[in-house]
Amino acid sequence: MTDTPRTSGLSRPITAGVVTALVGVTSSFAVVLTGLRAVGATPAQAASGLLALCVTMGLAAIVLAWRYRMPITVAWSTPGAALLAATGAIEGGWPAAVGAFLVVAGLILLTAVWPHLGRLIARIPPSIAQAMLAGVLLPLCLAPVGGLVANPWGVAPVIVTWLVFARLSPRWAVPLAFVAASVVVSVHLISTGVPLDPAVLVPRVEFTAPVFTFGALVGIALPLFLVTMASQNVPGVAIMRSYGYEVPWRPAMFVTGIGSALSAPAGGHVINLAAISAALAAAPEADPDPQRRWVASISAGVSGIVLGAMSAAFVALVLLAPEGVIPAVAGIALFAAFGSSIQQAIDDPGERLPAVVTFLVAASGVAILGVSAAFWALVAGLIVRAVLHFRR
Structure with a gap:
């Protein structure tokens, strides 16, 4: 009988954790799959990457929460996945992308053992880093518009669902838009009579x-590392600090770096500290007692690992969806990140012009010498800023 109040008290943070995983995965898995497919992954390799990310980020959360209470x-890097989607195919194909993922993991580990690297990243003006991210996100955020024109009957239910719940329950707006997309896909399959092989729903790892x-x-x-640090890890630490928690930086970078290295050969791009979804577990709504929120x-973490078992089903949903439906979900999921990036990019009038140049180059999608627009956007923005601020 003495354990009943304690067990009852833990039900609230346990529920908050399940909600955190559900919101995090269902609101952005389409962006991850879009990014992995863009850089050359087959459907099976993309499903493997999604599974690897779910498992490693779940284990990393469990280890860090248990060790530091x-x-x-x-989470996975949603802006990083958007960067991959904007980059597209590269020389060397999917194996080269996997090699890049391993390099990012190595850089995160280097940040853990050599904090000076983190300070170097921090010296990049936030306006330019955020402008680059906004430029990368723009094409994906335009997808719902194009999809609505190309397939209004398929995309309109997704957009209407998102809009209604953005007003009623913003936390659930994107996940419920995904539910609406699932209904649209189901109706499409029934009406067209397309058979679904149950074997494609079994999750598999492909190295x-x-x-x-x-x-x-x-x-x-390099752009993926920068985006992950600037839009995930650093804001994640700040959000946790706002709730009274001081995240141990080196251990966090070490655990997420190891997790990224383990997931890379299986197709995972990178895992990092959660930013937006961090508040779902750290806020008082998770538990009035700050000492119990680690639960x-x-x-x-456990819920994320369980959701990983649905990775193949998520890929099947994407492949069977009618035109424009899944890109619309991915674009809607990035609206908030795009708005935040634009705001931070142009907030300082003295940094506005370099930020605009950075944004336009990143949004252009141009690739020079086989190098993506994200890199050239940083170069262009830093050059313009250096010229404008010379001798100031």
């Missing part, structure tokens, strides 16, 4: 031997 949650190329290093690894992160 803090509601530290770990890829990495290949290291200069184009993938400069065009994927929410344990629950989120």
Whole structure:
């Protein structure tokens, strides 16, 4: 009888953890699959990558929360996946992309053992880093518009569902838009009579031997590392601090770096500290007692691993969806990140012009010498800023 109140008290953070995992996975898995497919992954390799990410980020959250008794949650890099989608195919194909993922993992580990690297990243003006991210996100955020024109009957239910719940329950707006997309896909399959092989729903791991190329290093690894640090890890620490938790930086980078290295050969691009979804486990809504909120992160980790078993089903949903439906879900999922990036990019009038140049180059999608637009956007923005601020 003495354990009943304690067990009852833990039900709240456990539920918060389940919600954290559900919201995190269902609101952005389409972006991850879009990014992996864009850089050359087959459907099976993309499903393997999604599974690897779910498992490693779940284990990383469990390890960090258990060790430090803090509601530290770990997620995949949604902005990083958007970067992959904007980058597209590279020389060397999917093996080169896997090699780039391993380089990113190595850089995160280097940040853990050599904090000066983190300080170097912090010296990049936030306006330019955020402008680059906004430029990368723009094409994906336009997908719902194009999809609505191309397939209004399929995309309109997704957009209407998102809009209604953005007003009623913003936390669930994107996951419920995904539910609406699932209904649209189901109706499409029934009406067309397309058979579904149950074998495609079984999750599998597919390993890829990495290949290291200069184009993938400069065009994927460096921008992906920068985006992950600037839009995930650093904000994640700040959000946790706002709730009274001081995240142990080195251990967090070490655990997420190891997790990224383990998931890379299976197709995972990178895992990092959660930013937006971090508040779901760390806020008072998870539990009035700050000392018990770490249970929410344990629950989120376990739930994330369970959701990984649905990776193949998610890929099947994407492949069978009618035109424009899944890109619309991916675009809607990035609206908030795009708005935040734009705001931070142009917030300082003195940094606005370099940020605009950075944004336009990144949004252009141009690739020079086999290197993606994200890298050239950083170069262009830093050059413009250096000229404008010379001798100031």
